[in-house]
Amino acid sequence: MRLAERAKNISPSPTLAIDSQAKKMIADGIKVINFGAGEPDFDTPGHINQAAIKAINSGMTRYTPVAGIEPLRRAIADKLARDNGLRYDPGQIVVSAGAKHSLYNAFQVLCQEGDQVILPAPYWVSYLEQIKLAGAEPVIIRTRLENGFKMTPDELEEVITPQARAIVLNSPSNPTGAVYTREELEALGEVLLKHRIAIISDEIYEKLIYDGGRHTSIASLSPEIKEQTVVINGVSKSYAMTGWRIGYAAAPAHVAKAMADLQSHSTSNPTSIAQAASLEALQGDQKPVAAMVAEFAKRRDYMVERLNAMPGINCNRPGGAFYVFPEIKQLLGKSYRGTAINNASDLARVLLAEVHVAIVPGVAFGDDTCFRLSYATSMENIKEGMDRIERVINELA
Numbered sequence: 001m002r003l004a005e006r007a008k009n010i011s012p013s014p015t016l017a018i019d020s021q022a023k024k025m026i027a028d029g030i031k032v033i034n035f036g037a038g039e040p041d042f043d044t045p046g047h048i049n050q051a052a053i054k055a056i057n058s059g060m061t062r063y064t065p066v067a068g069i070e071p072l073r074r075a076i077a078d079k080l081a082r083d084n085g086l087r088y089d090p091g092q093i094v095v096s097a098g099a100k101h102s103l104y105n106a107f108q109v110l111c112q113e114g115d116q117v118i119l120p121a122p123y124w125v126s127y128l129e130q131i132k133l134a135g136a137e138p139v140i141i142r143t144r145l146e147n148g149f150k151m152t153p154d155e156l157e158e159v160i161t162p163q164a165r166a167i168v169l170n171s172p173s174n175p176t177g178a179v180y181t182r183e184e185l186e187a188l189g190e191v192l193l194k195h196r197i198a199i200i201s202d203e204i205y206e207k208l209i210y211d212g213g214r215h216t217s218i219a220s221l222s223p224e225i226k227e228q229t230v231v232i233n234g235v236s237k238s239y240a241m242t243g244w245r246i247g248y249a250a251a252p253a254h255v256a257k258a259m260a261d262l263q264s265h266s267t268s269n270p271t272s273i274a275q276a277a278s279l280e281a282l283q284g285d286q287k288p289v290a291a292m293v294a295e296f297a298k299r300r301d302y303m304v305e306r307l308n309a310m311p312g313i314n315c316n317r318p319g320g321a322f323y324v325f326p327e328i329k330q331l332l333g334k335s336y337r338g339t340a341i342n343n344a345s346d347l348a349r350v351l352l353a354e355v356h357v358a359i360v361p362g363v364a365f366g367d368d369t370c371f372r373l374s375y376a377t378s379m380e381n382i383k384e385g386m387d388r389i390e391r392v393i394n395e396l397a
Contacts (some may be wrong), residue, residue, distance in 0.1 A: 003173040010129055013364065018348055022238040022358040023071070033385035034358045035373040040322070043250040044277075045288040046238060051280035055273045064269040067260040068095025074276050075282045076248050081204075084225065085218040092256045095252070095278075096263060097270045099204045099234035099247030104130050106200050106249060107166075107231045109258040111136040115165035118197070120151045122325060124174045128366075136165065139368060145316060145327050153187045160191070166198040169218060170190070175365045175372040176325040177300075177318020179209060182216040189218060189225050199229040204247070205321040207238040207289055210297045213319050219250075227252055230328035237321075238289055239281040244274040296322050299375035299382055306386040307373075310393045322376045329369050334396040341396065343368040355388035 013019075020031050055061075067073065073090035080086040096102045103126070109132035111117060119127055120141045131138045139159050143149045156167075169188075180188075192199060199218060206215040219229040234247030250260060269275075295388040300318065307315040307326050312334075317327035334341050336350050344361040345368055351357040362370035374380060 023218035024225050027038050032258045032356045035380050036358050036360050037374045040240040041376050042240040044240050047284050048277050048281050049240050052277040053271050055276035060272050061308055064113040064263045064272050066269050069230050069275050072279045079282050085220045088250045092253050092257045094256050095248045095270055097267055098245040099232050100177040102232045102247040104250040104396055105262055110166055116163040118167040122175050123366055126169050143160050149178045154189050156191050170202040172320025175322045175323050177323050185218045189221050202232045204234055204237050209320040235278045235281045246274050246278040263305045266267050303375050310390055322387050324373050327370045331340040357385050
């Protein structure tokens with residue numbers, strides 16, 4: 001049976017071998033410290049669970065409108081107005097099976113063969129694949145640790161061509177935790193407005209911001225920028241609801257309609273019960289979010305301090321999300337007990353094999369001189385994991 005070219009062009013995850021090996025080790029009874037998790041380690045708050053149970057018991061188990069139930073879309077519109085200063089009608093909001101699904105819909109309706117999509121690196125791995133699946137060409141901007149892994153207006157201007165159709169903006173960022181300030185977004189926005197480039201703004205980590213920082217949605221900067229932007233968000237990260245699979249997009253009316261039309265022929269509506277839970281997440285008690293953020297901040301501070309104390313590791317203090325992305329350029333060319341460390345993938349293999357620590361090498365995100373660690377795990381695990389990593393780093397020769 002012949003595969004379509006788009007299926008053959010999907011790149012396998014570069015972390016699959018390490019993840020598979022880690023799972024096998026765990027199954028064999030080995031204690032692996034896993035820093036690969038892309039989800040909060042907290043339980044979904046009880047009042048959200050109860051809303052789902054109530055929905056089941058009341059018979060809310062049938063099809064809903066493709067773009068989501070009206071009360072949820074109204075609640076999302078209220079949230080965007082309250083938290084982000086953005087005014088959308090419920091008809092401009094499309095609820096999907098996770099923010100990843102919302103992103104897929106956006107790329108599919110905005111991009112086609114011959115288009116280019118600007119993608120700052122390091123990037124979340126699925127952006128690259130979704131751009132390719134839409135038939136477009138990813139154009140990579142290499143950001144720098146010394147600049148907080150944030151692109152500058154000059155770097156953006158340099159890669160723009162007549163084929164540039166869209167850009168992906170992810171703040172706070174996966175994998176770096178970088179958060180763009182309002183002033184930085186305004187400078188980027190001027191360039192994007194001038195060239196009429198659509199903005200796909202992934203804001204899924206917006207509530208996970210530390211040190212008194214504030215999230216700014218680029219769509220809030222002006223009516224003109226808002227008309228060029230698709231805002232992507234969801235409940236997964238902020239409310240510890242990754243498995244519920246509810247994301248959403250807010251967009252100009254014609255874009256939202258196209259996304260809903262596409263979804264009507266792929267998944268139809270997202271799960272009715274999860275929509276009821278998400279409505280409660282947005283309208284109910286927000287204290288669990290604040291408690292989660294406070295705990296994440298403590299873990300981040302400890303992890304950054306430990307990493308920067310290790311020779312040859314340079315780690316930024318991320319402003320958001322729940323990842324750190326330390327750079328290991330000074331370690332490249334060294335070896336561990338005869339095994340060469342030429343990139344972060346080599347280090348990841350050594351750490352898993354020798355001290356049973358699973359990290360995600362930066363090759364997955366477009367930069368194999370760095371690796372990603374998630375602090376969405378217990379402080380006990382973080383302390384033990386840092387001890388194990390430190391033993392390996394201290395033995396590099």
